[in-house]
Amino acid sequence: MKVGYARVSTADQNIEMQLKALSEAGCDRVFTDEGQSGAVRNRPGLDEAMDVLAAGDTLVIWRLDRLGRSLSHLIDVVAMLGRRNIGLLSISEAINTGSAGGVLIFHIMGALAEFERALISERTKAGMAAARERGSQIGRPHKILSDEIGQLRHAIEVEGMSKSAAARRFGVSRATLYRAFRRELERS
Numbered sequence: 001m002k003v004g005y006a007r008v009s010t011a012d013q014n015i016e017m018q019l020k021a022l023s024e025a026g027c028d029r030v031f032t033d034e035g036q037s038g039a040v041r042n043r044p045g046l047d048e049a050m051d052v053l054a055a056g057d058t059l060v061i062w063r064l065d066r067l068g069r070s071l072s073h074l075i076d077v078v079a080m081l082g083r084r085n086i087g088l089l090s091i092s093e094a095i096n097t098g099s100a101g102g103v104l105i106f107h108i109m110g111a112l113a114e115f116e117r118a119l120i121s122e123r124t125k126a127g128m129a130a131a132r133e134r135g136s137q138i139g140r141p142h143k144i145l146s147d148e149i150g151q152l153r154h155a156i157e158v159e160g161m162s163k164s165a166a167a168r169r170f171g172v173s174r175a176t177l178y179r180a181f182r183r184e185l186e187r188s
Contacts, residue, residue, distance in 0.1 A: 001028045001029075001056075001057045001058075002025065002026055002027045003028065003053055003057060004022030004027035004029065004031070005022075005030070005031050005033075005049045005059060005061050006018035006061075006062060007036055007043070007066045009035070009036065010035055018066065021062045029049075029052060031048045031052075033045035033046060053084065053086050054086075056085060056086075057087070058096075058098060059087070061089070061091070062090075063091070063092040064090050064093055064095070064109075071110050071113055071114050071117075074110065078097055078106060082103070088106075095109070142183070143176050144170060144172060144176060146184070148170065149184050152170065152181075
């Protein structure tokens with residue numbers, strides 16, 4: 001039996017294209033998740049599809065990213081399906097883990113995707129290090145600028161304003177106020 005699974009991340013996305021592809025692939029039953037992130041491992045539609053699948057069946061998906069966003073999750077699902085003697089057919093990538101060649105292709109694609117993510121991470125870290133060396137700030141800009149810290153100190157120490165009131169005056173939380181004071185101490 002072929003069991004289809006379709007997923008869209010937001011309610012605004014259209015699932016119809018996936019449903020049409022699954023129907024054309026000859027799925028006997030189709031389960032869906034709408035408004036579910038691929039990063040979430042437990043999804044109602046996917047869980048139902050997994051419950052229905054039996055040895056010799058095939059889980060059919062439109063594309064690998066509909067099943068999961070992380071490589072580790074995809075590999076876990078494929079391994080679990082393999083242990084249950086259930087195949088995986090990805091229509092877009094033409095991957096069928098019902099054969100040894102399909103499993104090989106799946107793992108090669110997964111390894112290449114992981115390699116690509118590692119390269120992107122390395123380039124990002126190198127770029128951030130170079131920016132720091134040039135004196136650029138990395139991350140979000142500070143809500144309280146260096147020249148405003150003096151005004152805050154004056155309001156608290158001279159005017160006798162509470163830290164909560166001073167934070168409200170500048171439109172920030174107390175935690176942001178404390179971080180600004182800590183940053184100032186580290187610079188001294």
